[in-house]
Amino acid sequence: MQNKRAIFGAKGLPYLLLAPQLIITAIFFLWPAGQAIWQSFLREDAFGIKTTFVALENYRYLFHDPSYLNSLKVTVVFALSTAALSMGAALILALAVDRMLRSARLYSTLLIWPYAVAPAIAGVLWWFMFNPTIGILPYLLEAVGYKWNHALDRGNAMTLVVIASAWKQISYNFLFFVAGLQAIPGSLREAAAIDGAGPVRRFWTITLPLLSPTTFFLLVVTIVYTMFDTFGVIDAITEGGPAQSTNILVYKVYQDGFVGLNLGSSAAQSVVLMGIVILLTVIQFRFVERRVNY
Amino acid sequence: MVENQRWLNVLAHAVLILGVIVVALPVYIAFVASTHESGAFMSGVIPMLPGHNMVETYSAVLRGGVSSQISQPIWLMLGNSMIMALMIAVGKIVISITSAFAIVYFRFPCRGLAFWMIFITLMLPVEVRILPTYKVIADLGMLNSYAGLSIPLIASATATFLFRQVFLTMPDELVEAARIDGAGPMKFFRDILLPLSKTNIAALFVILFIYGWNQYLWPLLITTDPSYTTIVSGIKRMTDVQDGTPMWNYIMAVSVLAMLPPVAVVVFMQRLFVKGLIETEK
Incomplete structure (x- = not known):
């Protein structure tokens, strides 16, 4: 990562400036992506009542x-x-x-x-x-x-x-x-x-x-x-x-x-x-x- | 040009004219169709020359209530699209420019981590993680709202990278001078950085406005209430007719209206558009 020679020395400010972007990324990108990965190891029965952990079964089935x-x-x-x-x-x-x-x-x-x-x-x-x-x-x-x-x-x-x-x-x-x-x-x-x-x-x-x-x-x-x-x-x-x-x-x-x-x-x-x-x-x-x- | 060969110039003009015609053809036909009455499509083939019904068709779709498919006034959908596109474009620019400022002009723990978290959004287009994202929005009660339409789309790695690039090329002397004069970081940001990035912001705005306006899948899922439908995603419902023929003249009028604002932006702001397009892909 390239760096600047001259910078500012505020402590809390950079976090405040980054907060909106990071919060949105966490809620709408990382969390759903994590959900997708977790969900891909599970299988729901036909009525949506019981979910079982099936590991890579979904992938095996897919291919x-x-x-x-x-x-x-x-x-x-x-x-x-x-x-x-x-x-x-x-x-x-x-x-x-x-x-x-x-x-x-x-x-x-x-x-x-x-x-x-x-x-x-x-x-x-x-x-x-x-x-x-x-x-x-x-x-x-x-x-x-x-x-x-x-x-x-x-x-x-x-x-x-x-x-x-x-x-x-x-x-x-x-x-x-x-x-x-x-x-x-x-x-x-x-x-x-x-x-x-x-x-x-x-x-x-x-x-x-x-x-x-x-x-x-x-x-x-x-x-x-x-x-x-x-x-x-x-x-x-x-x-x-x-x-x-x-x-x-x-x-x-x-x-x-x-x-x-x-x-x-x-x-x-x-x-x-x-x-x-x-x-x-x-x-x-x-x-x-x-x-x-x- | 190396040498001036007549036949090559003629060929080049011919190729370009043909290209312009092919590119414009679908829109021309849509426009022609929108100027005819519904009855004109019974005879078998689309008419090739404009009819006389233009004013009636367009004012009818703008007012709404044409049929069960086109019941919403179109100006309402245009308004929704405009709100969504502006919220996405402005939102993306605001949160990206502040994060780029933080990453370039400050040193703090976890700086690299934050950078990578933003980078990841580049890799996860909404179409890919559509179901879990939909669930998050539903759980937060953001279905059928402008917030639900725009906020999930405003995190942007490309815009952050662009501003980071712009800031890195700014001379260090600016910061030094500002600090000697006793300016704090926010004053530096407002009075020096923002004015200097004005053209970059404008160019990016053009690209992001088009991106926001043309969203299709997301509004389709998020809005079940027709009063929040955007024009691009609403058009599909108009073409779905169970029995009878679609009302071609009205559908084509809506299509023309839907592409008018972004096309106007590209044509009238061509220089900014080209700049934005080429910069965001770096």
Whole structure:
């Protein structure tokens, strides 16, 4: 921890200043997290009268439960597809904006505002566009002979939640890619151009490698986003269906806990999720200290 | 730009225009839908050009009582969202800036422990520990209240880190000068530190306001009383229709109203927004 040379010498004051933050953290973060861990070792009977200590039984059960393993798989597919789509689109747009001189600011304004749209609202908007009876896109798809129905087709449902989630995340990735591109010294690209490398070659041999810190950072951030912030998208469009095909981990915790009232299993799932968040946070922080570099 | 190739510039403009259109399309269609009468959606496909019913639709949803799904006046939900977003943004900034001040400018036992306790909140998003947190709120009798909506969300590691970073870059001479002049810690905080962190506070406020406004799961669980529903979490109940077709024009009008305030914040405070976004991720 970095330190200041000049400090104040009051005794009680720092505790007073820290108190609100620490009290809120203790009541609403540490206590519930502890509860979740404790709860994950218990099992309640069907009537909620008797609870027994079952140690790791809930976890053992969880990792043998086909619906949980399915949820894990769905989450991985969802996170990677959303990351690929939103980062790919954002990179192309950022490269285009990087060429602009006067219009860069206008284009940026027109591209970044979806960041402010709530995931749940994004879900409602895309749900409306892809609505099988009146939506505009199913209508166009039918003209080329494809029958779209995300309420029945598992692939369609996944495609739709990926598009809706990626749409919202493009703005964020775009901003960071633009910042990353601006940090690449122009002299490198000029030198390559003088040596006869065309725009495509320069992209693969100079721009992309030098962007790798940004890319890696955005990959982690986007995965965190798809795992935890897309609850609203899923809830608005598919509610985890059809046939569990979009039931990502965060949604399953909610469903098993609040709808299914399976407290032990929901708590065990919470603990697994906490483990994943901690892992991702550590990766992100290590990376901030020691950037991927050449 | 290295060389000026015409076809590349044309391509770049084409890509950007296409991108802008794709990004705007869902919102455009929602807006168009909100300007038509309910009957316009019977014919089979969404109309592509605005209709004439805009004023009627929007004033109807703002007044409320449109249908059993949209019975609450929307301005009430907008008000709730505004209260929640402001409480979260202001609360997070206040408790983070004071804790960062304590951690940077004082030495006291358990300083490292306090720092790590705050760090932990970074790792536990509300979605992850949803059930036990809900139980705590229920036990404290905070369901259906503005306090229950906002207080559990205002602990913030990112904001604390940001202010810590800002304070660490401030020159030590400021403290020394203040101490020589006989200023106590709180006077230093109020008269020197706060004015110097003004832009950081403003940038952070923009990000936190959007964060607060867009909360979905938490208000959904905490508010069973419709008079506390926020607009983002209320929209789901409007789309749940058991029989008959949803009232698309009204639902889309509500969606447009729900995204208007945060989008306006991003567009009109773009510089602060970009600064806040890039700083909070460091």
